[in-house]
Amino acid sequence: MGRRPRRALPFPDDTMAITRDPPPPGSAPELLYLLHGDPSDLAEALAGMRAVDIAEALTELPPSSAAKVMAALPFDLAVQVFDEPELDRYRYEIIKQMDEAAVGPLIEAMSADQQADLFRELPDADRARLLRRLDPPTQDALRLLLRYPPDTAGGIMTTELVSMPTTWTVEHALRYIGEVGRAKETVYAIYVLEPKDNRLVHVVSLRELMSADRHLHVGEVGDRRPPVTVEPLTDREEVARLISKYNLLAVPVVDEGGHVLGIVTVDDVIDAIVREQTEDVQKLGGMEALDAPYTEIGFWAMIRKRAGWLTALFLGEMLTAAAMGHFEGEIQRAVVLALFVPLIISSGGNSGSQATSLIIRAMALRELALGDWWRVALRELPSGLTLGAVLGVVGVTRILLWQTLGWYDYGHHVVLIAITVGLALIGVVTFGTLAGSMLPFILRRLGFDPASASAPFVATLVDVTGLVIYFSVALLILRGTLL
């Protein structure tokens, strides 16, 4: 989830005041101050903090100071801190400032998925050098994880899981878990393997083991149905959906032969859900997803992410100038038509934006699949007509009211103008609703993320067509009178 710097401060804002348990003291400024004082004061302050809070404070310190804080931590806590996903892109900067002899054991003790995250960040030269400092089995595990893209199950899985053959007794299993448990990512799901070929046949929960007869074999405990599994290249969103649907604490990642490669745990999945959501909201707002928090990303990096889409939309929107130019003669003859241009095209854009966000979300939740496009179209067509009629009535009322009250003089043909605006609204809103609801399907069909169908994208699409609809209706209704 990246860095959330405000959280390291106690009660940074009103929203924090509702938690009973304030984040313990130990903000970045305090740590910086303690670094220059008595080392025992620093050690004491750190001992009172949670790993994630230390990690967050470190992200706010200069790397050299962060390295000094790391050196002051007891090894176990240092490992926990380095294991926090919030430290993310800062690890490499901190490592560069640390004594290289201390770095090896620290990385060795990290969890496999965080090791992989770290190595993904490293420049090639450092990667090779640091990799050689690790145990051969750790090296192998890391090479496996680094093979998978970071947005797949393989990319977010960890290899530290508890597995055992079906033939072990519950008694034996529980003793084993007590011995190795500390080093594993989760001990609450136990992966039970076929003794002869190590295929995964069964997942048993620690809860089930604890309530089971101690003399049973682990293969006989718990649910007998085949376990829910994913493949290494399964999308992380899909992993999140399965974990959430089946209320799992972890899901095993298996190869074609049914061997467990690793597990994805529920906390990794929450991070993945939140990240995906941030990307979706930013795309929906009409920009490339930022790869860092707003408070952290550099000015020019952000401008690049925003200017690209904004310029693309601007180029698309230029077609409106062409469309307006095409109807310049009509505008010249009836300037009153120009007055309603912003009102009409924005109504199309707004209705399109509603429809798009509805469909994008329903797709993300798998309520809608690609093949449902026609069912959606059949529903959005009457929706668009109804919504257009509502706005049309409001629009006609507005024009006639202003004329009656004498607030504006639309001339002799006020009724015809009102009818033009009303019909154009129905047409534009219907088109906007249909275009907005179909765009995510089209993008998905073409292999793009449906969430790229941002509100501004839809608005731009609808603006040009909206102008053509409006002026065509005007030509139809007003020919021989105003036009």
Add this chain to the structure above:
Amino acid sequence: MGRRPRRALPFPDDTMAITRDPPPPGSAPELLYLLHGDPSDLAEALAGMRAVDIAEALTELPPSSAAKVMAALPFDLAVQVFDEPELDRYRYEIIKQMDEAAVGPLIEAMSADQQADLFRELPDADRARLLRRLDPPTQDALRLLLRYPPDTAGGIMTTELVSMPTTWTVEHALRYIGEVGRAKETVYAIYVLEPKDNRLVHVVSLRELMSADRHLHVGEVGDRRPPVTVEPLTDREEVARLISKYNLLAVPVVDEGGHVLGIVTVDDVIDAIVREQTEDVQKLGGMEALDAPYTEIGFWAMIRKRAGWLTALFLGEMLTAAAMGHFEGEIQRAVVLALFVPLIISSGGNSGSQATSLIIRAMALRELALGDWWRVALRELPSGLTLGAVLGVVGVTRILLWQTLGWYDYGHHVVLIAITVGLALIGVVTFGTLAGSMLPFILRRLGFDPASASAPFVATLVDVTGLVIYFSVALLILRGTLL
């Protein structure tokens, strides 16, 4: 998360094909067919299904058929099915069709948080009658849960947790967990209480217990820092944030005296996160959040949710007609000005929509607090100017290019027109960016959800001002020539 009907079908679309483990057979149509056949076939089909998949199939059946399926399930599986949050708003309909004598034990055996969800749905008369069918302790627990709004920690917590006094030994604790574990929501976090006043002093994980010396007291095992807790009225989003930040499997909900009222588990929190995200995306699209999936909500219910905001935005957008009317004389004299109206106001809307979605998301992630508004303003001002300048250059180039290539004739004053459009773009984009980034702060300050600052809302705000900026620039540059 409501109903996701497509999931009950095996491989319903391309996105499912990547999971190794298909949802087991047993779609709603198949169940409906089996209901009319041999009861043993039905029982066999159901035995092969997971509780959540049965629950999803039930949501697609008529309530009377769903009640028959429920009756065909073994009691334990029936309880699990009824405990699935996906059954949600269907439970009451199904219960009405069931034998009332069978309903009592079923509800009694459900988890407390799902009981509360069910009772929230019931009409008052049924609520009182069904409540009386439950054990007095269950009644008390339910009355407690029903006191809290459903979007708070108290509203999503469950009361089935494992707690014990500090004085128990690890040995005793593990034996106890094995005995009572099955009836508890989670056994992986154990809540350790002060023996004299039952205050929560410590949370120990089952993993820590299992690796600990069997003769230690549970009060001596694990992390000695005060546990992370929430209050019953803590917002569910805040609960989600804490669970995610501290990688918890559950967070205890405590009263002012420090007594544990219940716990919120990580799977409830995932549901809460997904629900909040759906609301945010729908609001961002410029509509009221739907309270049911798109595929399920009635036509008129959806129209109401969409028409409200659409009409409000339309009324706001009517100010553009007034603004255009104000400049009617200028348009009459220089129709060429009207050609660029859609281009210029949409650029303001797009840049505003980008800024708004960025800030809303940063606020949701707590990267930004209310007090940061001036820091954001100081950053968005130069961002807006830069983005405006980029679009301005593109706009000026477009006009001069079209003129040079002879694709359009803007007349003698083409350079002045280009300058007008360029400067107007800088002004409008800067205003749009600033307005879009400040709106979420203003809404939050006024006590509204910042996510209500939808792209269409911002666009409407910016359109009117954009017109004024554009025509003011035109008056400044073109007075004495075109105007």
